[in-house]
Amino acid sequence: MISIMNYDWKQIKKSLLTWYQCNQRDLAWRRTKNPYEIWISEIMLQQTRVEAVKDYYKRFLDELPDLESLSQVDDERLLKLWEGLGYYNRARNLKKAACTIMTEYNGLFPSAYDDVLSLSGIGEYTAGAICSICYDAKTPAVDGNVLRVMTRLSNWNAVIDDLSTKREARQMLLCLYETGDCGKLTQALMELGAMVCVPNGAPHCEACPWQELCVAKKEQLIDQIPVKTKAKKRRIENRTIFIIRQGDTVAIQKRPNKGLLAGLYELPGAEGSLSEQEALEWVKEQGYGPLYIKKLPDSKHIFSHIEWHMTGYLIKIEDTEIKKAPEKHIFVDAVTATEKYAIPSAFLAYASYFKKIDE
Numbered sequence: 445m446i447s448i449m450n451y452d453w454k455q456i457k458k459s460l461l462t463w464y465q466c467n468q469r470d471l472a473w474r475r476t477k478n479p480y481e482i483w484i485s486e487i488m489l490q491q492t493r494v495e496a497v498k499d500y501y502k503r504f505l506d507e508l509p510d511l512e513s514l515s516q517v518d519d520e521r522l523l524k525l526w527e528g529l530g531y532y533n534r535a536r537n538l539k540k541a542a543c544t545i546m547t548e549y550n551g552l553f554p555s556a557y558d559d560v561l562s563l564s565g566i567g568e569y570t571a572g573a574i575c576s577i578c579y580d581a582k583t584p585a586v587d588g589n590v591l592r593v594m595t596r597l598s599n600w601n602a603v604i605d606d607l608s609t610k611r612e613a614r615q616m617l618l619c620l621y622e623t624g625d626c627g628k629l630t631q632a633l634m635e636l637g638a639m640v641c642v643p644n645g646a647p648h649c650e651a652c653p654w655q656e657l658c659v660a661k662k663e664q665l666i667d668q669i670p671v672k673t674k675a676k677k678r679r680i681e682n683r684t685i686f687i688i689r690q691g692d693t694v695a696i697q698k699r700p701n702k703g704l705l706a707g708l709y710e711l712p713g714a715e716g717s718l719s720e721q722e723a724l725e726w727v728k729e730q731g732y733g734p735l736y737i738k739k740l741p742d743s744k745h746i747f748s749h750i751e752w753h754m755t756g757y758l759i760k761i762e763d764t765e766i767k768k769a770p771e772k773h774i775f776v777d778a779v780t781a782t783e784k785y786a787i788p789s790a791f792l793a794y795a796s797y798f799k800k801i802d803e
């Protein structure tokens with residue numbers, strides 16, 4: 445176990461909570477202990493910035509204010525509410541877990557850590573956050589932010605991506621949680637990691653409640669802690685995207701129910717970066733006789749492990765051509781398509797052409 449075990453935990457806790465009291469941001473999910481609302485916020489905040497989550501959180505809770513409404517929501521509507529947040533499985537798991545709670549827990553959000561952990565889409569971090577914030581349970585929530593702060597505080601050079609490091613950090617944090625204030629501790633640690641001991645760029649040590657105790661700061665090793673395994677290089681996929689317009693309508697299609705962006709709507713496309721001639725041939729292979737083709741600016745979308753490099757074409761077809769459309773192409777109103785259908789942000793650069801009817 446690392447040397448920090450000898451620290452004055454009382455002082456560490458006191459300075460952290462005093463700092464939090466004076467510096468916490470006023471966020472909607474900080475004004476509640478309702479486990480449903482905390483759960484939604486925690487899932488939305490995974491991989492997403494606080495600023496981006498604020499509006500989604502409000503919109504989601506306005507429409508789905510409780511477990512019952514979430515368990516009954518139509519899948520398409522759910523994905524539409526989630527559109528733009530990415531990682532759509534998070535939304536699917538929310539509904540799945542809500543259904544489980546409705547049937548197995550009589551509609552009451554469970555309070556035992558193991559029960560919470562057993563729900564779809566909830567890992568140790570989220571279960572720890574929900575139980576500590578809502579029930580003041582001694583369940584530290586350890587994510588990258590918290591690991592960064594703790595490893596710097598103790599100048600601990602364990603690899604933070606290792607599961608064993610997370611477990612050890614959780615064990616270590618129990619020293620803080622033992623004497624209560626568990627919910628505040630979880631939120632204070634998150635806030636410190638997000639606002640002071642920041643993930644990108646230099647930490648703001650001058651504003652840190654632990655500046656006198658932090659070993660990495662004292663030994664000037666901040667740029668070496670935390671230790672991470674090297675990130676894998678993203679795979680690059682070239683794709684060609686088609687905006688197929690007929691009058692005021694545009695073709696979209698549903699993606700398969702498994703894999704990347706499962707079950708969402710997309711613009712028809714082909715693998716590879718097609719030249720204009722190849723694009724014309726592709727359109728003809730679909731059965732259309734194009735009236736018009738125009739190359740659109742290239743676009744790029746970055747997923748966690750893949751990068752899409754996209755080439756786009758605007759295609760116009762005559763109304764008679766719609767009869768020849770492949771079964772999977774659905775022609776929908778171009779102006780309202782993005783409001784009615786869950787079209788992921790990967791396609792947004794091209795979806796913006798939907799409304800340019802006179803292009």
Ligand code: SF4
Nearest residue numbers: 641647649652655658
């Ligand atoms: Fe992070 Fe600086 Fe605080 Fe240490 S003193 S925990 S490096 S912000």
